[in-house]
Amino acid sequence: MEKKNALTAFAALSQPTRLDVFRLLVQVGEAGMSAGEIAAALDVRQNTLSANLSVLLHAGLVRNLREGRSIRYFADTEGLRGLLGYLLRDCCGGRPEICDPLIEDIACHARPTPLDKIGQYPTPEDHT
Amino acid sequence: MEKKNALTAFAALSQPTRLDVFRLLVQVGEAGMSAGEIAAALDVRQNTLSANLSVLLHAGLVRNLREGRSIRYFADTEGLRGLLGYLLRDCCGGRPEICDPLIEDIACHARPTPLDKIGQYPTPEDHT
DNA sequence: TCCATATTTCAGGATTTATGGAAATATTGA
DNA sequence: TCAATATTTCCATAAATCCTGAAATATGGA
Known part of the structure; x- marks a missing residue:
């Protein structure tokens, strides 16, 4: 079942x-964006964006949260973690010196306020 | 130009x-496997595997090396690094505390991956 | 209730992609 | 050179996917 999720996620990202x-x-990040804001930012028609957001939702890559008339979308970091975990599981024949630099590279190095309180990531609801 | 590469790579992984x-x-890891070994391990016909290896090659996800009659294939860690770097670039609104645990989780530690940490890819609900 | 806003769903035709069989290329050894 | 092994390429068909226009649903306010 896990493989199917990974395939769905990669297919979602291949468009x-x-x-x-x-x-x-x-x-x-945690700020998220409403569907309309995304459509405006990327210059995509709303129905096309809606279909694509639906694919990303179903793939476990984004979450959403209704806010009045708008629906706000967020990247789903847990889903992404699961996906990357699946892809790299038992990697490098047990020799971490191969994948360690890989990890190093994708780490988010910008650290403006490393010790500050972490803002709460919203727990979205489902709006079908 | 990089976006096109990322799309090709994700499409490659979605099959x-x-x-x-x-x-x-x-x-x-660095041991790699010949095309024939891969075909045997995964029970795929050679021409189908060949086509799929070609897609992975073109996507920058694997490399190959001829060894006599065989051709040995390896995961291309640089290609993977570029892909993940593209996906996570400027992530989390500059607040690394969100993506740090993500990085932590996919890191390949010397010890075997804890089984309770993996295999937890979330099952997305249907929003259709 | 009626209207405006925000977003989603539906139905269609065009493009892309996957797979299997058969043939072709590359390498090794007799 | 000839045969055997390893892998790739070609071709045709079947299946999946994308976008667009139109209609539908959900929420908020007068």
């Missing part, structure tokens, strides 16, 4: 608009 | 056989 959307949501 | 192949090559 230009969805890759843009996901990276945008990764960049804005 | 069952190719995902299996790549994870297998990630697991065997």
Whole structure:
């Protein structure tokens, strides 16, 4: 069942608009963006974006939260972690010196306020 | 130009056989495997595997090396690093405390991966 | 209730992709 | 050179996916 999820997630990321959307949501972090804001930022029609957001939702890569008339979307870091964990499980024949530099490279090095209180990441609800 | 590479890579990973192949090559690490060994291990026909290996090659996810009559394939860690770097660039609104645990989780430690930490890829609900 | 806003769902035709069989290429050894 | 092994390429068909336009649903306010 886990493999199917990973395939769904990679398929979701293999489409230009969805890759843009996901990276945008990764960049804005816990702030998230409403569907309309995303559509405006990426210049995509709303129905097309809606279909693509639905794919990302179903893939476990984003979450959403209704806010009045708008629906706010967030990157789902747990889903991403699961995906990368699946991809790299038991990697490198047990020799971490191969994947360690890989980890090093993708780490988020920008550390403006390392010791500050962590803002609470919203727990989204489901709006189908 | 990099976006196109990322799309190609994610598309490559969104096919069952190719995902299996790549994870297998990630697991065997620098040892690599010949095309025939991979075909036998995953029970795939050689021409189908060949086409899929070609897709992975073109996506920058695997490398190959001829060894006499065989061709040995390896996961391309640099390609993978570039892909993940692209996906997570400028992540988390500059607050690394969100992506740090993600990095932590996928790190390949010298000890065997704890089984209770993996295999927890969330099952997404259907929003259709 | 009626209207405006925000977003999703539906139905279609065009493009892409996967797979299997058969043939072709590359390497090794007799 | 000929045969055997290892892998790739070609071709045709079947299946999956994408986008667009139109209609539908959900929420908030007058």
